[in-house]
Amino acid sequence: MVRTVLSKLPAPVRWLAPPAVLLGCTVLVAAAWSAPADVTPPQPSPAAAGYCQALDRALPADVLGHHREDPSPASPYTAAWGSSPRTVLRCGIERPSYLDDDPLKNSPEVNGVQFGMGPDGNGGYLFVTTLRKAYVEIDVPKGAYPNYIDPLSSLTDAITATIPDGL
Missing domain, CATH: 3.40.1000 (Protein Transport Mog1p; Chain A)
Structure with a gap:
């Protein structure tokens, strides 16, 4: 089914789709990896x-x-x-x-x-x-x-x- 949909798209779109998906996944992984985790602040006197x-x-x-x-x-x-x-x-x-x-x-x-x-x-x-x-x-x-x-x-x-x- 995916192959059928992709084959109907123009050639430049078919060629750019995999790199665009890979770039999007890389950005998501990098954002999740570098996001600082929560730290509970102390409650000092x-x-x-x-x-x-x-x-x-x-x-x-x-x-x-x-x-x-x-x-x-x-x-x-x-x-x-x-x-x-x-x-x-x-x-x-x-x-x-x-x-x-x-x-x-x-x-x-x-x-x-x-x-x-x-x-x-x-x-x-x-x-x-x-x-x-x-x-x-x-x-x-x-x-x-x-x-x-x-x-x-x-x-x-x-x-x-x-x-x-x-x-």
Whole structure:
């Protein structure tokens, strides 16, 4: 049936139909693949919310060549860079339980900011600031960077400028 319909079309249309269909499918797949997934924004305390809003304004537009593409719903408490995989920052989270074990065991210090660290469950890592007035969590997925700790150095200046030391 399809062959009968196509044979009745003019030759240029028959020749262009398969590439047009392939292009349309490619566009749909690319749009679905690069669309940022939803990220539930944290609900920080009023004091932490002020720090997080200041951090949101101070965050860089790019992290190691990955452009900032914030997740939905839009929130001053979340930010993301890259598309697939993407690095996600959430500010004003509750203190994560993986800091309870031994917060200094695997805790890198990057540019004067101390981070607790834990697995994200998918081969990547979660980093959370410690000893700051608001907890900032950075989810670095597997394969986003050659070294999982690389993006932290791009974010520490904004963190130290907007979120003071202390508990």
